[in-house]
Amino acid sequence: MKPQLIVALDVDSFAQAKKLVDKLYPYVKIFKVGSQLFTACGLKVVDYVNKKGAKVFLDLKFHDIPNTVGNAVASAARLGVFMLTVHAQGGVEMLKAARVAAQRSAKQARVSRPIIVAVTVLTSQMFENLHQRVLDLADDAYTAGLDGVVASVEEAGDIRKVFKKDFVIITPGIRPQGSQAADQKRVATPGAAIRSGSDFLVVGRPIVEAEDQLAAAKQILKEMK
Numbered sequence: 001m002k003p004q005l006i007v008a009l010d011v012d013s014f015a016q017a018k019k020l021v022d023k024l025y026p027y028v029k030i031f032k033v034g035s036q037l038f039t040a041c042g043l044k045v046v047d048y049v050n051k052k053g054a055k056v057f058l059d060l061k062f063h064d065i066p067n068t069v070g071n072a073v074a075s076a077a078r079l080g081v082f083m084l085t086v087h088a089q090g091g092v093e094m095l096k097a098a099r100v101a102a103q104r105s106a107k108q109a110r111v112s113r114p115i116i117v118a119v120t121v122l123t124s125q126m127f128e129n130l131h132q133r134v135l136d137l138a139d140d141a142y143t144a145g146l147d148g149v150v151a152s153v154e155e156a157g158d159i160r161k162v163f164k165k166d167f168v169i170i171t172p173g174i175r176p177q178g179s180q181a182a183d184q185k186r187v188a189t190p191g192a193a194i195r196s197g198s199d200f201l202v203v204g205r206p207i208v209e210a211e212d213q214l215a216a217a218k219q220i221l222k223e224m225k
């Protein structure tokens, strides 16, 4: 599968999200709904993206006791989202609970099971031994039978070397050449992300805050080729 672009709908109203989706689809086919937008308008945006024919990446980064995360993942799976996130730091038991719940719930709701990926270390963080910590968390996700991880481009190369080809790698912190890093510490260009073995590139502000959002998305898609 060719690497794909995911645009983070990091806006605070349904109206703004709808405008972005209408502008970018079908050039962009996957939209990330995170805590900002989900807290503002919940299911409405998930339904809208799904009905449009695009896919939802529900990025709520679940992190709690296994039972609670399992129940949250079960609810998310029923929404028919394409992919969702849990925090790898929650431990193997929690990650397993997420996998089991997704399978069961999707089957009951007769929808496809969402791809479950574990967030390793946020791309806004930087600390000693971070690289090894990311690899250890990726190992937990793999052991728990999850589909992949979210990691920065700096770790993606090593994750790709260690784990099987179909272990999905999602890289945020993508910045086209010459743009602002903002609060992201471990950033990389779309080309570097692809070379590192990333399957999905998550881009927020470089597109959302661009004057011409479609042009910004097309530029990144071009850099991904």
Ligand code: C5P
Pocket (backbone or CB within 6 Å): 008, 010, 034, 119, 120, 121, 122, 123, 124, 150, 151, 172, 173, 174, 184, 202, 203, 204, 205, 206
């Ligand atoms: O605006 P920017 O391109 O930095 O947005 C990146 C998006 O990816 C944000 O929605 C952020 O929540 C998300 N993300 C991240 N680092 C992670 C996981 C998700 O930046 N490790």
